[in-house]
Amino acid sequence: MTYVVTDNCIKCKYTDCVEVCPVDCFYEGENMLVIHPDECIDCGVCEPECPADAILPDTEPGLEKWVELNAEYAEKWPNLTVKKEQLPEAAEFDGVKEKLEKHFSEKPGAGD
Template sequence: MPHIVCEPCNNCKYTDCVVVCPVECFYEGETMLYIHPDECIDCEACVPECPVEAIFHEDNIPDEWKNYIEINAEKSQDAPVITEKKEPLADS
């Protein structure tokens, strides 16, 4: 079961999580990051690194954010992989 990036990442896009990912399964969208569900190895290294607590194990996602399971699966297909820390969005 993979981890999923949820609503708190939207419009902030902190990238602290991507530098600790051992399998490079983060993808950069315009306003947030996504985790590719087939590439995530469930190591949990990214979870404590997220300053806005946006990353959840698929089994523990709050009900109001369950749609992010599908969003991550879809968006990670088209977005470029991200492996280096970048500046967050200005609105964060």
């Protein structure tokens, strides 16, 4: 099992989860984070820290595309180990449905 970052992180990118991760398995895109599935130790401390409830265990049904997306972009984006400010539009986009198709950016973030 691993944890995955899902749709609600897009255009929010809260990094409270990064601050508590004991193995630094978060990677930063331009407008969301992902978790590297081979680095995640399944401790679960990140899940309750996410203000957008965007982190879920991969055992929940229907998350296959998110497992794949997290694995793919964790290999492409820079590692993030420090907390940063959320995106300016985070409050506006928190809870918006189907952000993947409309708002996801493949561009990397700045990293640490």
